[in-house]
Amino acid sequence: MRFRQVHPVLSRLTTGAASLALIATSALAGVTALAGPAAAAGDPRAGEACTSADLGKRHPFIKSVKVEPTITHFKGYFVTAGSTGSQSVKLSTQTQVTVEVGTSTTITVGFAFEVLTKAETAVNRTVKKTTATTSAEEQTITWNFTQPGYYGLYQGTRKVTGEYGSLNCDRVDRGDGTYATQWTERPGGRYTTFSTIEEGAIRCEDQVPAGSIMKKAQEILGCEGTAAKERATGKAPAPDSAHKGQEASVNGERGAGSVPPGFTCLPGKYRIGTPDRKLFWVTYGAGDYFRLRPGPRLPEGGTWSMCEGPQSNGKTEYALVNSYKGRCATMTDHSGSEGAQFRMDPCRTADDYQRFYLYRDVPGSDLIGLQLKANGYMVGQERVVDDTAMRQYSQGKADGTGTYVLEKI
Incomplete structure (x- = not known):
């Protein structure tokens, strides 16, 4: 399912200053390396005591998080003085973002869902917490062009990536001849998800915040000397662990x-x-x-x-x-x-x-x-x-x- 967060006011772009006033609240991209296991109230933390009833349990925590604007569909479009008004434009696919936890792209209630829930809390932004992929097909959007110019029409999202770890209850040596059961940090992996899909039109002369989806669209449009219409490359799918297991058995x-x-x-x-x-x-x-x-x-x-x-x-x-x-x-x-x-x-x-x-x-x-x-x-x-x-x-x-x-x- 594709979600849109449409900003109708941007379909009537007038000046760069007006655009800036409308979008000044856009979030900046960034990387947050969390200082130690991030846990919500009530969640276990590494080093805390656990009981024998916890020996068969496992809890995720977020180690790092990165939010980056990503253009999924794009089209450079020239509007002449005599062709303003409402027009339908086909956008080509730039890249796909797939929800993934570890090597799994199938998200069900359980550990993977909790990883994404904690990532959502870390970025304070709604993200996909179910099996999902942004569309690979051409997308058509209708836009009202009020001024002539060279536009970049786009659909995009904020891709959220990072590393997670897990906590397991285990016996630890206190170093004084005694033992205890504590939550211990265990290996985790990487996760990927994305936020709401947005769409819009942008020109080089529009002033937009750094780190915004609109700024990313300007880069693809070629506004800052980047390669014109640079194509983002998608990550190759990880080898299917099921096939690896089958090959090992032969x-x-x-x-x-x-x-x-x-x-x-x-x-x-x-x-x-x-x-x-x-x-x-x-x-x-x-x-x-x-x-x-x-x-x-x-x-x-x-x-x-x-x-x-x-x-x-x-x-x-x-x-x-x-x-x-x-x-x-x-x-x-x-x-x-x-x-x-x-x-x-x-x-x-x-x-x-x-x-x-x-x-x-x-x-x-x-x-x-x-x-x-x-x-x-x-x-x-x-x-x-x-x-x-x-x-x-x-x-x-x-x-x-x-x-x-x-x-x-």
């Missing part, structure tokens, strides 16, 4: 019962369950999904090998190999869908959709949270009830049900 699958190279399994077997130890992760029968099932007498499908691998992003990677299936816990839905279901798949040499980070409670406790390396999503389930499937959630579960016990048996 000639990369490990045989049943094997462990990915570079991973060493901890001694013994483990089971993973709810903190009350009534329900545990189990895979059974012909299916490859794993679900919560009652204990304590679990079939072999309820035991797991915890295999440690290399470190990445400051944390040790784990592969979770099921004792019955001889396969690795895997997220096979690479779309980033909220609530997508985990399943068992052959262990692969390289596949971030089979790698997990563990967040631990203080020593003496076996409570953990699990995070998928590929997209940062946390492991959880819709309800804590018999036969509920294990799923991924971008922010974890707000009710704390993404906290599990890792119990050696």
